[in-house]
Each structure stands twice: as C-alpha cells, then as structure tokens.
Amino acid sequence: MHLHLLPILLLLPLAQPREIVFPPASPVHLQQQQQHHHHLNDEDQFTVQRFRGLTTFANLPYVDCFGGGEEEEGEGEGERYDIAILGAPFDTAVTARPGARYGPQGIRLGSQRIVPEANWDMYTGENSFVDWAKIVDCGDAPLTFLDNTVALKQLDKAHKPDISQEADRMPDTWDPKVLGGGVSHYAGVNHGTFLHLAHEEGLILNSSIHAGIRAPWIRPKGDLRNDLRCGFEIVKARDLDRQGTAGVVKTLKERVGNSNVYISVDIDVLDPAFAPATGTPEVGGWSTRELLTIIDGLEGVKLIGADVVEVAPIYDDAGGITALAAAEIANSLLKLMVKTPVEAAA
Numbered sequence: 328m329h330l331h332l333l334p335i336l337l338l339l340p341l342a343q344p345r346e347i348v349f350p351p352a353s354p355v356h357l358q359q360q361q362q363h364h365h366h367l368n369d370e371d372q373f374t375v376q377r378f379r380g381l382t383t384f385a386n387l388p389y390v391d392c393f394g395g396g397e398e399e400e401g402e403g404e405g406e407r408y409d410i411a412i413l414g415a416p417f418d419t420a421v422t423a424r425p426g427a428r429y430g431p432q433g434i435r436l437g438s439q440r441i442v443p444e445a446n447w448d449m450y451t452g453e454n455s456f457v458d459w460a461k462i463v464d465c466g467d468a469p470l471t472f473l474d475n476t477v478a479l480k481q482l483d484k485a486h487k488p489d490i491s492q493e494a495d496r497m498p499d500t501w502d503p504k505v506l507g508g509g510v511s512h513y514a515g516v517n518h519g520t521f522l523h524l525a526h527e528e529g530l531i532l533n534s535s536i537h538a539g540i541r542a543p544w545i546r547p548k549g550d551l552r553n554d555l556r557c558g559f560e561i562v563k564a565r566d567l568d569r570q571g572t573a574g575v576v577k578t579l580k581e582r583v584g585n586s587n588v589y590i591s592v593d594i595d596v597l598d599p600a601f602a603p604a605t606g607t608p609e610v611g612g613w614s615t616r617e618l619l620t621i622i623d624g625l626e627g628v629k630l631i632g633a634d635v636v637e638v639a640p641i642y643d644d645a646g647g648i649t650a651l652a653a654a655e656i657a658n659s660l661l662k663l664m665v666k667t668p669v670e671a672a673a
Contacts, residue, residue, distance in 0.1 A: 382432075382435050382439065383412075383435060384412040384434065384435050384464045384654070384657065385438045385443060385446070386438075386439065386442055386443060387412065387443060387456075387463055387464045388463050389465075389466065390408065390411070390463040390465055391465070391466060392411065392465035392466065393466065393469055406463075407461070408461045409459070409461045409462065410460050410461075410462045410463075411463055411464075411465045412462070412463070412464040412465060412657075413466075413467070413468060413485060414430075414431025414432075414434075414435075414466060414467035415431065415467065415468050415470060415482055415485075415634075416428040416429065416430070416431050416432075416467050416468075417470045417472065417478055417482070418430075418472075418606070418639070419472050419478070420475050420521075421606045421637075422606075422607070423606045424605075424606040424607070424639060424642065425606065425639070426606065426640065426641045426642065427605075427606060427638060428472065429639065429640050429641065430636070430637070430638035430653075431467050432640070433638055433640030433647070433649075433650040433653070434638055434650055434653045434654050434657065435464075435654075436640075436647070436650060437647055437649075437650030437651045437652075437653060437654035438654035438657070438658070441658060443456035443457065444456070444457065446658075450623070455658075455661050455662045455665035456661075458665045459665070459668065460664070460665050460668075468481065468482055468485035468486070469481060522557060522559070523553065523557055526556075526557035526558060531557055531559075532558060532586055533558040534583055534584060534586055535557075535558045535559045535582075535583075536559060536560045536561070536562065536578070536583065537559055537561045537562065538562040538579060538596070538621070539563075539564050539596035539612060539613050539618075540563050540564060541565070541609055541611050542607075542609050560582055562575055562578055564596075564611055564613060565611070566578075567617060572624060573624065575624075576624035576625060579621075579625060580627075580628065583628060585629065586629070587629045587669060588628045588629055588631065589630075589631060589632045589633065590622075590625075590630060590632075590634075590660060591633070591634050591636065592618075592634065592635045592636070592656055593605075593636050593637050594635060594636065594637050594638050594649060594652070594653055594656075595607055595608055595609055595612065596612055596613060597612050597613055597615060597652060598610060598611065598612035598614065599612070600614075601614055601615045601649075601652060602615075602638075602653075603642055603649060604638060604639050604641070604642040604643035604644075604648075604649035604650070605637045605639055605642065606637050606639055607637070615652045615655070615656075618656065619655065619656065619659055622656065622659040622660065622663065623662070625663055626663060626666055626667070627666075627667055628667065629667060629669045630660070630663045630667065630669070631669050632664075633657075633660040633663075635656050635657050635660075638650065638653045
C-alpha cells in the first residue's frame with residue numbers, strides 16, 4: 328500500500344502552487360482616510376453595473392414613458408429615443424397556466440448578464456447597443472387584469488403593431504366562436520384568437536407567416552382555412568428537419584418580401600426542454616440555438632417592432648433557462664432592428 332503512495336509523495340515538492348496575496352487588514356480609521364483616494368476603473372464598472380440600480384433590460388437606461396396613471400403623462404414623453412423596451416404584464420387571457428404577468432420582470436432579470444458596452448457579437452463582431460440607435464427601457468404598460476377588453480385598449484394605446492411573422496406552437500388565429508366564443512363574446516378575446524381579431528381590424532397583411540407550428544387543430548379543416556383567410560402561411564416545426572435553418576429563413580423572407588415586418592415570438596415555439604416556463608408548453612419544438620440562428624438569418628428585413636411573449640417565470644427551473652432564452656431572443660431582435668433601420672412614418 329505504501330509503495331502506491333510513494334510516487335505521489337515524491338511529486339508533491341515539484342508542484343508550484345499559485346501565490347495568493349491577500350490585502351493587509353487595515354484599521355477602520357485608515358480605511359476611512361483612504362476612501363477618497365479610490366476611483367473606479369473600467370474593470371470595476373464592468374463587474375458592478377450588472378448588480379446595482381433598477382433592473383432594466385440589458386442594463387439599459389430607464390425612461391418613464393407612462394407616468395403614474397392613464398391620464399398622467401410620463402416624464403419620458405419628451406425624451407427622444409429610437410427603440411424602446413416595453414413590458415406588458417398580463418396573463419388573464421390564457422387558456423392553460425397563468426403567470427405571464429411576471430414575464431417582463433423575469434426577462435429583465437434574465438438579461439442582466441448583458442452589458443451594453445460589452446455586448447460584441449462573436450459571430451458578426453458588431454454591438455447593436457453602441458450603434459446609431461438610442462435604446463431605452465420604458466418599463467411596463469399599465470394594464471388592468473380585471474377586463475381583457477379594457478387591457479387590449481390600454482395596450483393598443485401604448486403600442487399598436489402590424490403582425491407579419493409569428494413564431495409559436497399554435498397559429499393564434501382561431502375563430503373566437505371556436506375558442507372561447509361559445510361561452511361568451513368576452514371569452515373569445517384570448518391568447519389563441521388575437522391574430523384573428525387583428526385580421527378583423529385590418530392589421531394583418533396577406534403576406535404574414537407562422538413558424539414552428541406543431542399543436543393539434545381543434546377542427547380538422549376549419550382552423551387551417553381560417554388561418555389562410557387571416558393572411559398566414561405556415562412553417563411547421565418539423566419542416567426544419569428537412570429544410571434546415573437556411574431553408575426556413577428563405578421561406579420567411581420570401582413570404583414577407585419588402586413589407587414592414589413585426590415579429591411576435593411566443594416562447595413556446597421552443598421545446599419545453601429549452602423553455603419550460605410558459606403557459607402552454609408543447610413538445611417537439613425548436614432548440615434555442617436553432618431559433619437564434621433563424622432570427623439572425625432574417626437580417627435585412629424591415630423590422631419595425633417585435634415582442635417575446637408568454638414567459639411565465641414561476642414554471643422555470645432554478646437556473647432560469649426560459650428567461651435567459653427570452654432575453655437572448657429579444658437581444659437578437661434588437662440586432663435586426665439596428666442593422667436595418669426603418670424610417671418612422673411621419
């Protein structure tokens with residue numbers, strides 16, 4: 328037994344341990360005298376800024392765009408910016424698990440590893456946060472949880488998008504008479520019908536498209552017919568297996584053409600292995616890397632806005648993988664907007 332230990336004992340003197348020098352302990356009065364001589368250098372700023380102050384998306388500046396109430400003007404209404412991060416804490420239109428009202432908080436927390444000045448993309452060498460656009464976090468839109476129809480009007484007042492692309496597990500164009508409308512007209516306003524309602528309001532172009540769809544239909548043919556009527560084509564989740572990410576990107580770009588594009592990313596387009604924290608998880612979805620590759624491949628589209636929805640942090644794992652994925656998806660969408668600026672309508 329001792330013969331086996333001998334070579335180890337002989338090698339011990341040859342190893343040179345790393346010399347660790349601890350700062351000398353200073354009396355309290357010496358620390359106080361030296362405090363005014365200490366200045367934060369660049370390295371200090373990088374290590375501390377992610378863990379201080381308000382929790383904004385990617386540690387961006389906060390601008391109060393809404394104020395304290397519906398009639399009160401926000402302090403930031405006169406401040407100029409190019410791109411705003413806007414939270415919509417709302418989940419009373421879900422048909423399965425609630426909790427997405429905490430989604431904006433969760434995504435902001437998941438984005439804390441992103442530092443604007445140190446966000447240089449490994450693949451492109453670019454940093455969208457130090458480019459031409461001034462990007463700010465406007466906080467959350469004031470939405471009531473008591474009445475979905477009122478909340479919809481409140482969100483419309485804060486931001487009114489035109490949908491062109493949607494990444495999701497299901498099409499969200501269900502006829503309200505089929506999903507919820509059989510109960511009441513009010514029940515027909517939900518997360519599975521909002522694109523149908525947007526079509527009725529004239530917000531959907533006939534060049535729109537879904538991607539990552541895999542949930543079963545409620546009706547064998549009627550739902551697909553209604554989806555086409557609302558202006559959508561479909562890329563199914565398993566189309567990625569034979570087309571690859573390049574093929575999916577090609578299909579998406581050809582569909583939207585040169586029109587202005589709004590991208591809505593439902594986090595459940597990802598497989599639950601990558602995004603468990605959502606109201607309606609559906610197995611067989613895309614991986615986070617696949618989705619990020621597809622989003623990056625959309626460079627050149629005229630992206631005027633985007634969202635990441637249905638993140639319900641209560642169902643996340645201890646590491647917050649869904650919030651991390653959602654934050655990186657939002658980061659990639661921002662890159663598209665900065666890469667191809669679209670002039671605002673007068």
